[in-house]
Amino acid sequence: MSHGPINHGPQSHGSMSTPPVDVTPLVEATDIVKRYGPTVALADGRLTVLPGESHALVGRNGAGKSTLVAILTGLQAPDAGTVRFDGESAPPLADRDAWRRKVACVYQKPTVVPELTVAENLFLNRQPRARGLISWRRLRTEAADLLATWDVHVDPEARTAELKVEDRQMVEIARALSFGARFIVLDEPTAQLDNREIERLFSRMRALQDSGVTFLFISHHLQEVYEVCQTVTVLRDARWITTAPVAELPRSALVEAMAGESITEHARSRGTVTGAAPVVLDVRGLxxxxxxxxxxTVRRGEVVGLAGISGSGKIELAETLAGLHTPAGGSALLEGEPLPFGDVRAALDAGVGCVPRDRHEQGLVPGMTVGDNTTLSVLDRLGRFGFVGTDRRSGFATELIDRLDIRTEGPGQPVSDLSGGNAQKVVMARALASDPRLLVLINPTAGVDVKSKESLLARMDSAREDGTAVLVVSDELDDLRRCDRVLVLFHGRIVAEHPAGWRDHELIASIEGVDHG
Structure with a gap:
């Protein structure tokens, strides 16, 4: 994709006519930079949204979308760059009322109070009063008027907790409009909706557009961008890539913009695991x-990847196989024996090693040493009757430290002193310490530097060469490139399988739910 100029052209699906190009943008973010410590969350954020359009913001996980939204809604200040609303500078961060008059965001997770009524939520902290007391009659009347104004068919006296997701979203939109905001950010609004609910949401969006409301629409489902949006902006690797009219941007070009120049690269070639290799993991109807x-299935010496957007079910599936959850139905066999569910210790004893998704919350005991953390899964091998031999544990830990090239002063160093990459190696060391038959890796290289990432992936290769069956869940294409096969989950189902040699844009198209058929 060229990094061409912003160009607003014809709108798709016969929606509102395109505003003339000399119209003042309703929202304009220019040259936005945002850092969190050493992490650059946005290096070049840009967005120009014209009045009355639905503008899509797309990009893979980590592209910078959430950071840009936080800046556009006044939750964060940029380190550099400017935000303007209708040609005027954004309000000071502390002036929350001014921000509410400009913009609102409807998130996946509700921001309404579930136990309160719709009317109470609409006017929370600004209820109409008479003689110093809340006027409940006026509250109900004003809520009914507000809902009618924006054609929201919800009972003002209904408890918000009892609303369907789509109605709750419309209540949040009506509340934002009541402050005077005409720019609404919808963050993954269809994630919890079925097809009919999605179509109703889109109809309501079009009606609100006709009434002068402007939307920023964030979605991983690219087909929805073509259905409801007129313009799309792509972020990749914390940078603006392109802004283009949806009607003029083929889906393949949109996926290429999200994937980057590496779409021509082939995955590194792998020796094919033959169908004669014994099946280690056999999952049926889970x-x-x-x-x-x-x-x-995952065979001996095979690495199978699980890919999908957030909410696809990939992490929950992997965690189930590692003993963290109990499924509602189905079965899983590990070398012919039933895999224990809902019991991490039993799964470990059965031969499952796991690198969990969050090393801080699930992977490390921060008050313990490197040696303690690496050997937690094999204490029964290092002593008898509940006593662990100190020398044996130290020797075993030292072997693991050397094997994974963990940069540490030794087994006695507190694990909290280590860098992110070395801390993740400790988690990997513990997963490998028990010589597992099945190794489940969940985001194994998240938040580590390039050198540590390569070291961790080399350990994955070593496990495969030792005959271990490996299941790896990741949002990182580099992690998935080491796999023999990648299975793609979408809305909780496996929708595609890509053998080694896939191209980036092919895999991303499957992950994002784009149908090229």
């Missing part, structure tokens, strides 16, 4: 609230 009817 079902829970997060995934449905999962069938998969």
């Amino acid at each position: 079902t829970s609230t997060a995934y449905d009817g999962i069938d998969l």
